[in-house]
Amino acid sequence: MAEQKTTAVQQARAKAQAGERLTKEDALALYEDNDLLFLAKCARAAKERASGRNVYYTVNRHINLTNICSSNCPLCAFQVEQGDKRGYVMEHDDIAKVLEQAKHTCHLSEIHIVSALHPDKPFNYYVDVVKQVREALPKADVKAFTPVEVVNFSKTTGKPIREVLEILQKAGLDSLPGGGAEILSDRVRQIICPKKATTAEWLETMRTAHELGIRTNCSMMYGHIETIEERVDHLLLLRELQDETHGFQAFMLFPFHPAHTKLGDEYHLQRVGSWEDMKMLALSRLVLDNVAHFKAFWVMLTLPIAQLALGFGADDLDGTIGEEKIIHAAGARTNTGITRTTLKKIIRETGYTPVERDTFYQAIVDDEEVQA
Numbered sequence: 001m002a003e004q005k006t007t008a009v010q011q012a013r014a015k016a017q018a019g020e021r022l023t024k025e026d027a028l029a030l031y032e033d034n035d036l037l038f039l040a041k042c043a044r045a046a047k048e049r050a051s052g053r054n055v056y057y058t059v060n061r062h063i064n065l066t067n068i069c070s071s072n073c074p075l076c077a078f079q080v081e082q083g084d085k086r087g088y089v090m091e092h093d094d095i096a097k098v099l100e101q102a103k104h105t106c107h108l109s110e111i112h113i114v115s116a117l118h119p120d121k122p123f124n125y126y127v128d129v130v131k132q133v134r135e136a137l138p139k140a141d142v143k144a145f146t147p148v149e150v151v152n153f154s155k156t157t158g159k160p161i162r163e164v165l166e167i168l169q170k171a172g173l174d175s176l177p178g179g180g181a182e183i184l185s186d187r188v189r190q191i192i193c194p195k196k197a198t199t200a201e202w203l204e205t206m207r208t209a210h211e212l213g214i215r216t217n218c219s220m221m222y223g224h225i226e227t228i229e230e231r232v233d234h235l236l237l238l239r240e241l242q243d244e245t246h247g248f249q250a251f252m253l254f255p256f257h258p259a260h261t262k263l264g265d266e267y268h269l270q271r272v273g274s275w276e277d278m279k280m281l282a283l284s285r286l287v288l289d290n291v292a293h294f295k296a297f298w299v300m301l302t303l304p305i306a307q308l309a310l311g312f313g314a315d316d317l318d319g320t321i322g323e324e325k326i327i328h329a330a331g332a333r334t335n336t337g338i339t340r341t342t343l344k345k346i347i348r349e350t351g352y353t354p355v356e357r358d359t360f361y362q363a364i365v366d367d368e369e370v371q372a
């Protein structure tokens with residue numbers, strides 16, 4: 001038995017080193033093997049095959065329209081129920097103020113909008129938000145609404161997912177963020193987010209978006225009640241869809257922040273450590289061999305760990321953000337925004353080349369005279 005295990009690990013290591021496609025068994029063997037520096041070396045080679053010496057960042061602004069949510073997911077620290085005095089909704093005047101500020105941000109290339117599932121706000125409100133952003137910032141990419149939000153629009157309007165996406169696309173939507181995937185296992189989803197889009201709905205929304213030419217990201221939230229096998233199955237589902245559509249631009253890992261969540265309290269969860277973060281990043285880079293870009297989301301990881309992640313297969317530090325509310329509600333102690341100068345500095349320290357990008361990974365000509 002021990003001999004069989006050794007052979008499985010040896011085979012998996014040889015495939016990882018050669019850049020060959022890994023099976024589920026290979027991924028599990030590499031996870032068990034727990035050789036972090038080996039995984040880092042292979043993941044760095046995979047990163048360099050995909051994006052050379054470049055490490056990307058973007059100047060973006062996050063907008064979280066509301067925290068009032070009908071879904072009440074046990075994993076969530078952001079949502080409140082209607083009537084709660086902590087609840088807020090951004091009306092069009094509030095959004096106009098943020099957009100006015102954004103207009104004066106040098107190099108701003110993307111507005112990123114994700115929100116809770118408000119019980120009363122009609123679909124037209126969200127369509128109008130997209131139009132409002134498009135009008136105020138015609139050159140910025142509008143990245144908005146996770147598949148969970150899109151499925152909710154479909155349910156509240158009675159329109160098929162394709163029609164919902166077509167309406168949003170016509171209003172000016174460019175791409176979808178990759179959130180809400182959590183772990184694509186209905187066993188897990190029943191516990192951590194029972195009212196949210198199912199595995200099949202999440203995948204179907206992404207497939208439809210890709211068919212319509214809407215590029216998207218994808219993600220995984222790990223470190224709660226899922227098994228390692230469920231993490232690997234999740235990666236394989238994403239890889240399978242990517243083989244079919246080629247519509248995912250980037251993958252992002254979210255370690256679960258248990259503070260202020262029902263799930264964290266009920267299961268006495270603690271946030272996983274940096275070893276696990278780096279191991280999952282490197283392993284994901286190796287398994288998801290058909291996704292070009294891997295983000296190290298500094299808001300989740302902290303800036304020093306996000307910088308370290310560039311040695312474990314990540315090639316993107318995401319953006320300046322402006323103001324982030326969702327992850328900070330779960331206890332993230334990072335800043336809510338950062339300058340491009342800082343992002344460039346920490347990339348340079350790794351020996352890689354900072355490249356400012358738009359949503360679609362097109363390089364934006366860098367003007368060193370521009371001060372952040």
Ligand code: SF4
Pocket residue numbers: 069070071072073075076077078079115116117148193196
């Ligand atoms: S995770 Fe999203 S859908 Fe679930 S309660 Fe929080 S905001 Fe609502």
